[in-house]
Amino acid sequence: MTNTAPLRxxxxxxxxxxxxxPYAGLILAELGARVIKVENPATGDYARGWGPPFYKGDATAFHALNRGKESLTLDFADAADASLLKRLVGESDAVIQNLRPGLLAKFGINVDEVLRDNPTLIWCDIGAFGKSGPLSRKPGYDPLAQATSGIMSVTGEADRPPVRVGVSLVDMGSGMWTVIGLLAALFQRQKNGKGAHVETSLFETGLAWMTIPLAAHAISGEVRKPHGSALAEIVPYQAFKASDGWVMIAAGNDKLFGKLCQALPGLKAVGEDQRFALNRDRVILRGELIPLIEAAVAQLTVAEVSTALDAFQVPNCPLLSIDQVWTHPQTTAIGILTTGGGEKWVGLPFTLDDVRPTSGGAAPTLGADNDAFRQEYQ
Structure with a gap:
């Protein structure tokens, strides 16, 4: 049988x-690694209090990000706890940290010294704005990175107040980049026997998400503006309001645009208008074209739009609310909802040999593994 825990x-x-x-740790735990989560004995991970809703005393946000881990509480200011922390660092394959700048050094943990003493260790730093530059000492959260990287400048609608992406896109992306860097370092260690220092930051992750808009600016000087549900480079590629709801239509090339005009009543002449034949021209004529499509879609229900477009294989889908996503048959069919602690959670978005990796574990209560660690290291 295929090993579903490749990092065991x-x-x-x-x-x-x-x-x-924590999201980086979750990915690794789901892949089979033993993840020891060190928390402040007084407060624990801040995410424990990010609610409601709460489940078994902790916020569901915490449970969603910390399944399959062990919890050890340590007071870095306590000599015995600091000694235990250093021993754990020395016995680990990798360390992931996103504590505020300078905190670990305050308690005698310097990454250069740690790597010198533990040459096979992979140390992963997740910072806010990077290790150098005028913002390097500034604390940061996801919305600050969305603001400074330009993500918020292209999100939302033109001439409206700023809007952040509704999920922690930068935080979770930084966790993913950390795992990618860690796995690359692990592969390298298998060849040369040496550890590595992996570094990323929320700001760098935000800039990476902005690759296309920043490239457009570098070449043309263009400063992108938000287009709501639409995309600056492709038209039509946005949500349209039907008579009973919203439908997303993505006519991503000229051929699909032609099919769109064949599929929807009232757009035949639009499809024959050579001014709209090429995407580069449709982008320029967005203000004239979009109202014509809006008028056509408004006459139909979401189901009718979907049926018409599906018949011509034009990409489309309804806009679903969270409850609809949770119960959607496609969500069920792909098996991404995994069980941990008796509840269902969203698992990793990939499979290995048709098996979705999962620890099957629950999120730990604060200090759940204290006794076991202290007995082992007394």
């Missing part, structure tokens, strides 16, 4: 809180 045997120490480091 890997021990990772998570000195993290909130989203970025």
């Amino acid at each position: 045997g890997l021990t990772v120490l998570e000195l993290g809180h909130s989203v970025a480091a």
Whole structure:
């Protein structure tokens, strides 16, 4: 049978809180690694209080990000706890941390010294704005990175107040980049026997998400504006309001645009208008074209739009609310909802040999593994 825990045997120490480091730890735990989550004995991970809703005393946000881990509480200011932390670092394959700048150094943990003493260790830093530059000492959260990287400048609608992406896109992306860097370092270690220092930040992740808009600016000087549900480079590629709801239509090339005009009543002449034949021209004529499509869609229900477009294989889908997504047959069919602690949670978005990796574990209560660790290291 296929091994569904490819990282079994890997021990990772998570000195993290909130989203970025815990999400990296979650990915690794789901892949089979042993993830030891070190928390402040007084407060624990801040995400424990990010509610309602709460489940078994902790916020569902915490449960969603910390399944399959062990929890150890340590007071870094306590000599015995600091000694235990250093021992755990020395016995781990990797460390992930997103504590505020300078905190670990304050308690005698310097990454250069740690790597010198533990040459096979993979140390992963997740910062806010990077290790150098005028913002390097500034604390940061996901919305600050969305603001400074330009993401918020292209999100929402033109001439409206700023809008952040509705999920922690930058935090979770930083966790993903951390895992990618860690796995690359792990592969390299298998060849040369040496550890590595992996570094990323929320700001760098935000800039990476902005690759296309920043490239457009570099070449043309264009400063992108928000287009709501639409895309700056492709038309039509946005949500349209039907008579009973919204439908997303993505006519991503000229051929699909032609099919769209064949599929929807009232757009035949639009499809024959050579001014709209090429996407580069449709982008320029967006203000004239979009109202014509809006008028056609408004005459139909979401189901009617979907049926018409599906018949011509034009990409489309209804806009679903969270409850609709949770119960949608496609969500069920792909098996992404995994069980942990008796409840269902969203699992990793990939499979290995048709099996979705999962620890099957629950999120730990604060300090759940204290006794076991202290007995082992007394």
